[in-house]
Amino acid sequence: MCSGPVEEFLDLGLQPISQQYREPDDTSDEFRFRLAVGQCGTCTLVQQLDEVPPELMFRADYPFLSSSSSRMSRHFLGVAENLLRTALAGPDPFLVEIGSNDGIILRAAQRAGVRHLGFEPSGEVADIAAAQGVRVRKEFFGEDSAREVADVDGKADVIFAANTVSHIPDLGEVFRGVHALLAPDGVFVFEDPYAGDVVEKTAFDQIYDEHFYLFSARSVREAARRFGFELVDVRRVPVHGGEVRYTLARSGRRQPSPAVGSLLADEEARKLTAPATLAGFAERASGVRERLGAELSALRRSGARVVGYGATAKSATLLNYCGIGPELLPFICDSTAGKQGLVTPGTHIPVRPPEEFARPYPDYALLLAWNHAEEIVAKEPGFRESGGRWLVHVPEVRLL
Structure with a gap:
């Protein structure tokens, strides 16, 4: 954005196109790219290093x-x-x-x-x-x-x-x-996943092919200034795991709201853009990978039945980074008709309609669509009533 030096801080490995679901018998080559993320040392913009x-x-x-x-x-x-x-x-x-x-x-x-x-x-x-x-x-x-x-x-x-x-x-x-x-x-006016929430929650699966940038108030302000715009308002938005709605106007046309200064000060106090903060985030992501793989393997050895819930774009990052395939998750339930009957990108886990979730209920369900947890849990009361447990990985691997 500003031609400053971009320093890599996280490598999530080779990843497929996050929404490229395929037929189960499709053996053709699958596009992969290195999903690595860095931060500009000048304007603090967080971005992927390879463009899809x-x-x-x-x-x-x-x-x-x-x-x-x-x-x-x-x-x-x-x-x-x-x-x-x-x-x-x-x-x-x-x-x-x-x-x-x-x-x-x-x-x-x-x-x-x-x-x-x-x-x-x-x-x-x-x-x-x-x-x-x-x-x-x-x-x-x-x-x-x-x-x-x-x-x-x-x-x-x-x-x-x-x-x-x-x-x-x-x-x-x-x-x-x-x-x-x-x-x-x-x-x-635009809203996108907020770098502050991604880092705080260790929500590394918010990083996938489509999410080329992770914005903060500071990086949006710096980007806007280069094109004659000014950040005049911000609002935290509790969707998709945490977003910010940014409002920009032409420079000098509007007075910035107090919310802008408040969020900028909060980012500074939290040291959101500090290299040590980002290095800690990467280390925690690696820890989630190890713990989630270990948990699913232990459940499989115990004879428990585990399935996935929510074939989301972000789940492509999680499943491929953690090396989770059909041997650990036999299938994933998802309400999107266009995904049902296909297999997930890279890991080739079958996607089935939500009706399959209760035929019969599994012992555990990995909630891949964790940002819709409240909605999904409310929609599936029979799972908990049957003794089922939800497994989540944000902000840490745990059972709900």
């Missing part, structure tokens, strides 16, 4: 839908309502979303009669949104496409992105696009 071509990750058949989780649906509807009450409350507002997925936020704008447009390169996901009346462009957001939209639709009052900006290695292209499309007094 975006077309390999965000394919036409990309399997994740934002609306698949009731909790995330409620979250995004809340975001939309907040934007409609505030930044989109003026005359003839215009909302643009980068990475609009199946259009939860834009559908709310549509119902409110607000002009809107989504950028979504995954064609089948974009088609789902379009079928519900959402305006969407099936392409990546960038400077050229942003200028085209500005010429036709005018400037945007809000440019929003959720779990998208951290996916784009060329942040300069993002900021140049925002610069071309955002109204003079508009805001660029």
